[in-house]
Amino acid sequence: MGFNKRYINKEQIISAFTNNGAVGVSDLYKADAIILPTDSPICNYIDKIMEKKKSIEHKHHLINLYMMQILEGLYLFK
DSSP: OOOOEEEOOHHHHHHHHHHHHHHHHHHHTOSSEEEOOTTOHHHHHHHHHHHSSSOHHHHHHHHHHHHHHHHTTSSOOO
């Protein structure tokens, strides 16, 4: 049995969201360890959502709100 680690960047998050919505984004976090770039606000914000002690439905709701605002250009992203 191995240790499953995943590198996630903003392009993967945006692609997962545009293809499968919030479920696609949360599926990226199904690993033993997640490695994120330190200079990406999108990655850091999604990581904070996924760390919350809330239901998966609540997390999906927050991801949907944030990502729709990103894609509509309400927030600048790096």
